[in-house]
Amino acid sequence: xxDEAREEQAGLYALGLLDEPExxxxxxxxQRDSELQVLVDEFQESxxxxxxxxxxxxxPAGVLFRVLGENRAEAPIAFPRETRASSRHGWSWALAASVxxxxxxxxLNTVEMRKAGSVLRAxxxxxxxxxxxxxxxxxxxxxxxxxxxEKIDALTAEQRRFxxxxxxxxxxxxxxxxxxxxxxxxxxxxxxxxALSQVKIATLKAQVxxxxxVIAVAVWDPERxxxxxxxxxxxxxxxxxxxxxxxxxxxxxxxVSAGVMPSGDGESLRVAFKPARHIGTxxxxxxxxxxxxxxxxxxxPIVLLSK
Amino acid sequence: xxxxxDPERQVDxxxxxxxxxxxxxxxxxxxxRTSDSLYALALKMLNDPxxxxxxxxxxxxxxxxxxxxxxxxxxxxxxxxxxxxxxKAIDRIRSRDRRSRTLxxxxxxxxxxVTMDTAVPVDADRRNEREHLGQALAGIPDEQKEAVxxxxxxxxxxxxxxxxxxxxxxxxxxxxxxGLLRLRECxxxxx
Numbered sequence: 484x485x486d487e488a489r490e491e492q493a494g495l496y497a498l499g500l501l502d503e504p505e506x507x508x509x510x511x512x513x514q515r516d517s518e519l520q521v522l523v524d525e526f527q528e529s530x531x532x533x534x535x536x537x538x539x540x541x542x543p544a545g546v547l548f549r550v551l552g553e554n555r556a557e558a559p560i561a562f563p564r565e566t567r568a569s570s571r572h573g574w575s576w577a578l579a580a581s582v583x584x585x586x587x588x589x590x591l592n593t594v595e596m597r598k599a600g601s602v603l604r605a606x607x608x609x610x611x612x613x614x615x616x617x618x619x620x621x622x623x624x625x626x627x628x629x630x631x632x633e634k635i636d637a638l639t640a641e642q643r644r645f646x647x648x649x650x651x652x653x654x655x656x657x658x659x660x661x662x663x664x665x666x667x668x669x670x671x672x673x674x675x676x677x678a679l680s681q682v683k684i685a686t687l688k689a690q691v692x693x694x695x696x697v698i699a700v701a702v703w704d705p706e707r708x709x710x711x712x713x714x715x716x717x718x719x720x721x722x723x724x725x726x727x728x729x730x731x732x733x734x735x736x737x738x739v740s741a742g743v744m745p746s747g748d749g750e751s752l753r754v755a756f757k758p759a760r761h762i763g764t765x766x767x768x769x770x771x772x773x774x775x776x777x778x779x780x781x782x783x784p785i786v787l788l789s790k
Numbered sequence: 791x792x793x794x795x796d797p798e799r800q801v802d803x804x805x806x807x808x809x810x811x812x813x814x815x816x817x818x819x820x821x822x823r824t825s826d827s828l829y830a831l832a833l834k835m836l837n838d839p840x841x842x843x844x845x846x847x848x849x850x851x852x853x854x855x856x857x858x859x860x861x862x863x864x865x866x867x868x869x870x871x872x873x874x875x876x877x878k879a880i881d882r883i884r885s886r887d888r889r890s891r892t893l894x895x896x897x898x899x900x901x902x903x904v905t906m907d908t909a910v911p912v913d914a915d916r917r918n919e920r921e922h923l924g925q926a927l928a929g930i931p932d933e934q935k936e937a938v939x940x941x942x943x944x945x946x947x948x949x950x951x952x953x954x955x956x957x958x959x960x961x962x963x964x965x966x967x968x969g970l971l972r973l974r975e976c977x978x979x980x981x
Contacts, residue, residue, distance in 0.1 A: 529977050535923055
């Protein structure tokens, strides 16, 4: 029973199944009892054989390479303590050791190294391909950048030229606007002058003796199609009659009425008039005596007429 | 079970002795002779190729640096290497806080070590060794094989193994003990 318990503990210890306090106690027991150590070793040897029964699996390439590489990378560098002469010795020794190490490495003609070499070559080829691809992309990008820079320069120059032209055009525009205003002013003045030149002033003369003392002057502005007549010494019209002003246009078949004149009181009279229709040329002005309220066409006698 | 007189064991011992003196060529040869089996072990325990590769690297790094700690009187170099890699794999499993997930991931295939993989070509010596092992293991009762297998490959504690097998803890301990004893006898007989 005691042996079984010891074997049980040995088995669990060999397989790492004891917790730390139990394992500590068992280690102490093993120090006292060498047979226990042997039993543990045999159990481990037996259990390790089970690994041989596992389905075969090929170890990944590169592990050995990394293990040895890691070791080399972490190996401390020994600095010589002796003089320069002994340093030379040291270097010679190091060189010799390196040669031996190199030869040793060369001797690693194993499947592992071949696998690692082929993996590295494949990676190197992939890296080179990737590198070439990146260089090509970089070259293309640089060319695009150059082309874009040239376009930007050209557009900037064009923008500058446009700016200059725009300023010039603005100056020109301002000059033209000023010139336009000047011309407008001149046109206005000319039109005013022309209008004045076109104003017709006509003196009406009596056509019957009873109106011999009458003085009548008509001023006609063809632009505005209106006029003013001043009359002096015009007798009052008889009851039931009115004076009516007419504008005679050669292109009109009949005189055009310019309205009934207000009743005069024998004194000075100023009458503004505007014909009923458009007057092309105011050839003559006339005043007739018409029935009260006027007539569309002259019916009564004409008492005043311009030349 | 390999004895001190086993020539293969002697080769491995010589290689390890030279590797302990930082002989890279000797270490590389030892790697070539053992790495596939040790990787299979890590893969069996972790069920993850990347993690198995990491554990393999950690194990061989330890062997390269601590080669002088190998004691030829106590175990074969192969057993020494197996225990190092197994220990690294268990460390990895147990260091994870998400233990249950890890253990689920390391899905266990019962009786894997008694089912010989004959589909993959192996060298003649290895094939003979496996055949002998197969014959030796055939005489071990299934419940003992299962208990030893779980104990060795799963990284579970004995309580967890009992829970997994649905058997009392004492029964599981007894099965492991008996299984190891029978295994030791079978291997001695096979040798």
